[in-house]
Amino acid sequence: MSIVLGIESSCDETAAALVTSDRVILAQHIASQDEVHRPFGGVVPEIAARAHVERLAPLIAATLADAGMSLDDVDAIAATAGPGLIGGVMVGLVTAKALAMAADKPLIAVNHLEGHALSPRLAEASLEYPYLLLLVSGGHCQILLVEDVGKFRRLATTIDDALGEAFDKSAKVLGLGYPGGPALERLALQGDAKKVPLPRPLKGSQEPHFSFAGLKSAVLRAKQSGEHEDADIAASFQQAAIDCLLDRSKRALAKVGPVNALVVAGGVAANKAIRAALEGLAAQHGLPFIAPPLTLCTDNAAMIAWAGLERLARGQSDPLDVAARPRWPL
Ligand code: KG4
Ligand code: ZN
Numbered sequence: 001m002s003i004v005l006g007i008e009s010s011c012d013e014t015a016a017a018l019v020t021s022d023r024v025i026l027a028q029h030i031a032s033q034d035e036v037h038r039p040f041g042g043v044v045p046e047i048a049a050r051a052h053v054e055r056l057a058p059l060i061a062a063t064l065a066d067a068g069m070s071l072d073d074v075d076a077i078a079a080t081a082g083p084g085l086i087g088g089v090m091v092g093l094v095t096a097k098a099l100a101m102a103a104d105k106p107l108i109a110v111n112h113l114e115g116h117a118l119s120p121r122l123a124e125a126s127l128e129y130p131y132l133l134l135l136v137s138g139g140h141c142q143i144l145l146v147e148d149v150g151k152f153r154r155l156a157t158t159i160d161d162a163l164g165e166a167f168d169k170s171a172k173v174l175g176l177g178y179p180g181g182p183a184l185e186r187l188a189l190q191g192d193a194k195k196v197p198l199p200r201p202l203k204g205s206q207e208p209h210f211s212f213a214g215l216k217s218a219v220l221r222a223k224q225s226g227e228h229e230d231a232d233i234a235a236s237f238q239q240a241a242i243d244c245l246l247d248r249s250k251r252a253l254a255k256v257g258p259v260n261a262l263v264v265a266g267g268v269a270a271n272k273a274i275r276a277a278l279e280g281l282a283a284q285h286g287l288p289f290i291a292p293p294l295t296l297c298t299d300n301a302a303m304i305a306w307a308g309l310e311r312l313a314r315g316q317s318d319p320l321d322v323a324a325r326p327r328w329p330l
Pocket of ligand 1: 011136137138139140163164165167168179180181182185266267268269270271272297298299
């Protein structure tokens with residue numbers, strides 16, 4: 001059995017976790033910066049980087065203490081090396097390099113998106129490659145065929161906004177503050193999804209991609225018209241987003257070869273209505289539906305440790321001069 005210390009700092013969550021190759025999360029800490037960025041209505045990169053600097057070292061110490069371990073007990077140190085806000089990524093990666101050097105342990109530079117993409121395998125031991133993955137977060141909206149560690153085929157991406165971004169921007173229009181996705185989902189529960197006519201961009205289109213900019217603009221117009229209840233706008237927006245997601249996923253399932261499961265990951269996978277819709281789609285195709293528990297869907301370090309474990313098991317590690325990458329497509 002191997003144990004990896006994972007570190008995540010690519011956006012506005014500072015996180016550390018100790019995970020075993022037997023899929024046990026021995027300890028983890030996540031410090032959200034929501035409060036820090038709320039006054040600005042979005043993540044301010046420089047402020048985020050400074051907050052990571054303040055929080056990361058005590059958070060790693062607390063994670064090790066919770067597990068009753070020291071660095072001597074870990075087999076490798078894995079950190080997000082991109083993509084993300086470069087200041088934050090550097091804080092986590094440089095910390096990991098220092099720890100790896102001091103403790104003489106291998107360093108594993110993890111792609112944050114690979115962390116999300118492999119997290120369902122941490123949650124679900126039975127999940128085998130290949131699987132079809134919807135990766136839906138604040139920065140990403142992709143359909144991927146996950147064939148193996150480091151082996152992905154991107155079947156669709158967004159031509160404008162990511163789904164989480166559309167949730168966040170629509171929530172802002174409705175005065176729900178930041179981050180808006182969870183608040184919009186709560187408001188949608190009180191609304192009628194049929195009340196506000198909203199577009200389903202690219203639905204039925206022959207091309208594989210997503211588009212959410214038109215939907216977001218339609219939400220703004222619906223709000224400005226003053227003709228609708230906010231809850232109805234929220235419910236109608238969420239339904240339109242789900243319709244787009246289902247349509248694009250159906251298309252991908254029809255095009256791709258045999259897969260073992262339909263899997264959703266990324267922050268938006270925390271949305272219960274979206275999970276339910278995708279579960280229905282998977283059932284129609286006779287596929288298991290796998291979504292990691294909510295705590296593994298939003299940014300966390302356990303998924304980074306897990307990606308590190310999968311790489312370690314294949315004998316992979318990285319040199320101490322590995323670079324942080326603000327852009328790093330899968
Ligand atoms: O994966 P994540 O934590 O960060 C990255 O973007 O990498 O995803 C955050 C995104 C935000 O846009 C947030 O509003 C969205 O996930 N989100 C949700 C929900 N919970 C988080 N969107 C819709 N419904 C939710 N319940
Ligand atoms: Zn993320």
